[in-house]
Amino acid sequence: MxxxxxxxxxxxxxxxxxxxxxxxxxxxxxxxxxxxxxxxxxxxxxxxxxxxxxxxxxxxxxxxxxxxxxxAPIPRPAKNVFCVGWNYLEHFEEGAKKLEEKRELPRHPVFFSKAVTAVNDPYGTIPFDAAISTSLDWEVELGVIIGTGGKNISEADAMKHIFGYTVINDVTWRDVQRRHGGQWHKGKSFDGTCPMGPCIVTADQVDPTNLKVACRVNGVTKQDSSTKFLYFKIERLIAELSQGMTLEPGDIISTGTPEGVGFARTPPEFLKPGDLLETEIEGIGTLRNTIG
Missing domain, CATH: 3.10.330 (Vcp-like ATPase; Chain A, domain 2)
Structure with missing residues (x-):
């Protein structure tokens, strides 16, 4: 459904x-x-x-x-959207190389959040404010919607707590992301930077373990991968996120993005007004958002 x-x-x-x-x-x-x-x-x-x-x-x-x-299927979530950083190995490596950082692979998922006011329609316009930044980047991600709430959920039981899946683009202002002491919330939470949808597919209709994920800008493919390359699998994300913290029905987890983001390219590429950003996940649908 x-x-x-x-x-x-x-x-x-x-x-x-x-x-x-x-x-x-x-x-x-x-x-x-x-x-x-x-x-x-x-x-x-x-x-x-x-x-x-x-x-x-x-x-x-x-x-x-x-x-x-x-x-957006949930236009105003009850909580911030939970997000996961560095959850595809190639994306972790491209970022470390571009920033000339020596990083060890994370032993635990890297969590942050996007404000509820960031949620945008699947075909909505993403606001662009050059007075604040011009480093607007793309990140295709599989969104997981919690159905049955819980706390301290085990990995073995985690998939039973999922209601369904959706498409998310974790649109990011890169320079703002790095401006605030190493936390990412501000650069990830600008209004309209979380297009979502076009639907939620219920869990009984989707096998999330090997879905093609893709992102295109003006028809040119920028990201092309599969959820089979998730570094921390969905079960692990739910188990760790729910440790000591109750997940509730309707909570949204954005599971991370693969390689191919704009800032890691040579030269870097960023979105600009008039661009068409398309975000697609197999079996769920495609977002089409104009930068404006």
Missing amino acids: KLVTYSKIPATGTRHPGILLDDKRIVDLSASGFTTVLEIIGGGAGALAKLKAIAAKSDAPTVSLADVKLH
């Missing part, structure tokens, strides 16, 4: 959860009792069973995809 959040065109200001049936239709869930995707996630297995029954009806109410605007 693919869940989306949408509003009707012309805009009414009201956002609705829906089920993406294909590239043309969304099942309207107005009469389901759920008003947000977060409510559906919090409803657990019972909510999913109810939605599957609605989608299976031959007379299920639908709206045309052409008549709506898609928003």
Whole structure:
């Protein structure tokens, strides 16, 4: 099942959860009792069973995809988006080489976060402010959505806590990222720098262990890899993140980016106004964001 959040065109200001049936239709869930995707996630297995029954009806109410605007599936997360740094070996190495740093491979995942106000629509414009920085970079990442909350979750049980998966680009202002004493939160949290979507695919529909991930700028491929190269696997990320800290339904984990980012290229490449940033993960979908 693919869940989306949408509003009707012309805009009414009201956002609705829906089920993406294909590239043309969304099942309207107005009469389901759920008003947000977060409510559906919090409803657990019972909510999913109810939605599957609605989608299976031959007379299920639908709206045309052409008549709506898609928003991030969770437009306003309850918490910051949890992110993971240096989680593909080649990306770790390209960054160390470019910055001329001697690094040891991390023994534990490197966690940071993006503010909830960074979340952007799958086809939204990413704001560009040259007065602050011109070093805007791309990072395709698989997003993991927590379904069943928990604390001190074991690796063996971790996958049972996943509701589904989405596409994220951890868009980053590189010079700002390095400006604040080694922590990354500020440079990662500018408004609109976390495009997400276009849907959440439920965990029963995706094998996350070998998904193609790609990022393109103006049609030119910049990143082309697979989730099979994750250094710390999803089970480890959930287990370590939940140590002493409760994960809740709807929490989002962005699992890290592969090699091919702009700052590590020779010469460095950065996004500029008018560029089209496309972020794709096999089996989930493609984000298309203009820099503006």
